[in-house]
Structure formats: structure tokens, C-alpha cells
Amino acid sequence: MINRMMDTKQTREIRTRVCAGLTGEVLEIGFGTGLNLPHIPAAVTKLWAVDPMQNGRVLAGERLSASSIDVDFIGLDGQAIPLEDESVDSALSTWTLCSIPDPVAAVREIRRVLRPGGRLSFVEHGQSPDPRVLAWQRRLNPIQRRVACGCTLDSDIPTILGTGGMSIEAIETYYSKGEPKTQGWTFEGTALRAA
Numbered sequence: 625m626i627n628r629m630m631d632t633k634q635t636r637e638i639r640t641r642v643c644a645g646l647t648g649e650v651l652e653i654g655f656g657t658g659l660n661l662p663h664i665p666a667a668v669t670k671l672w673a674v675d676p677m678q679n680g681r682v683l684a685g686e687r688l689s690a691s692s693i694d695v696d697f698i699g700l701d702g703q704a705i706p707l708e709d710e711s712v713d714s715a716l717s718t719w720t721l722c723s724i725p726d727p728v729a730a731v732r733e734i735r736r737v738l739r740p741g742g743r744l745s746f747v748e749h750g751q752s753p754d755p756r757v758l759a760w761q762r763r764l765n766p767i768q769r770r771v772a773c774g775c776t777l778d779s780d781i782p783t784i785l786g787t788g789g790m791s792i793e794a795i796e797t798y799y800s801k802g803e804p805k806t807q808g809w810t811f812e813g814t815a816l817r818a819a
Contacts, residue, residue, distance in 0.1 A: 649712030654720025658684030731788020
């Protein structure tokens with residue numbers, strides 16, 4: 625269900641933008657069913673994929689076969705990434721931080737494995753600036769977590785990134801077209817490994 629819901633014309637356009645600046649060896653947390661693979665630029669030499677859902681790899685089979693990128697699955701949890709310190713050039717997170725029990729721990733791990741000057745490219749949904757929408761996000765969270773793999777609607781993405789040791793380089797916020805406002809407040813941008 626999520627594989628189909630997250631593969632729309634709009635999400636593909638967003639994925640193209642978010643993946644455009646990736647280079648070298650890339651860590652992707654939340655690989656899922658490989659929906660980002662067709663959008664990964666040629667400048668990427670390797671993709672380290674982290675995802676807890678084993679069946680996602682099966683659903684990603686055709687995308688993996690069609691991709692020229694070397695993909696290695698290295699872990700199940702973004703909160704503990706089995707890579708050496710300062711070992712990747714870029715990182716990628718697309719609609720993932722909302723479902724990690726401790727997203728700050730995941731961002732700290734991303735920061736740890738990024739080389740100096742490394743960049744995280746991200747798109748996440750989260751905490752709406754509208755108090756009425758935010759109140760509904762909080763009301764709907766228990767249901768959302770059950771039906772959407774632990775997804776939390778009101779994640780404060782800028783605070784999570786900053787607390788995890790990343791410095792936001794660029795960010796755009798907007799309501800995704802066609803999405804309910806409770807699920808659609810979006811943060812899209814890049815963050816640098818803070819000194």
C-alpha cells in the first residue's frame with residue numbers, strides 16, 4: 625500500500641529534486657522499496673541502504689535490477705548504522721524520520737558517518753505551523769502509527785536535525801498537493817554536517 629501511495633507524479637518530482645545533489649558514496653535511511661533509485665544521479669558510486677522491512681527488498685527487485693548503482697543493504701535501523709565514522713559523502717532521507725522511534729539518534733548516526741562537508745538531502749512531513757492542523761495531527765497520531773509503520777504526523781523536523789548535529793543549509797516548507805493537511809506539511813532541503 626505504501627509502495628503505491630508514495631509513487632505518484634508529485635512524489636517522483638520531489639524525489640528528483642531531493643536526489644539531484646547526491647554524490648559519491650551515499651547512505652540512504654529508509655530505502656523501502658527503492659523508489660528513489662530511478663532518481664539517483666550518475667555522480668553516486670555506491671548506495672548503502674538501511675531499512676527494517678525485508679519485504680521492501682523484494683518489492684524493489686525490478687528497480688534494483690534496472691539500476692546501475694551498487695546497492696548494499698547494511699542494517700535495519702537508522703538509529704544504529706553499521707558504517708565507520710566519516711565514511712560516506714552524502715546521505716538521503718525521504719519520508720523516513722517520522723517512523724523512527726528516536727529520530728534524533730538517527731540524525732546523530734547520519735552525522736557520524738558523513739565525511740566533513742557531507743550533506744543530508746531530505747524530504748519529510750511533519751509538524752504543521754497551523755495550530756488547528758497541529759491539534760489534529762496530535763489527535764490522529766495513535767491511528768497513524770498503527771496503520772503507517774509507526775509514522776508520526778507532528779515531527780518537528782528542523783529541531784530534530786539541529787539536535788542531531790546537522791545544520792540546515794536550505795529548506796522549503798509547503799503543503800503537498802492532494803494530501804490532507806495533517807499528512808501534507810512538508811520540509812524539503814539539505815543539511816550539512818555541523819562542525
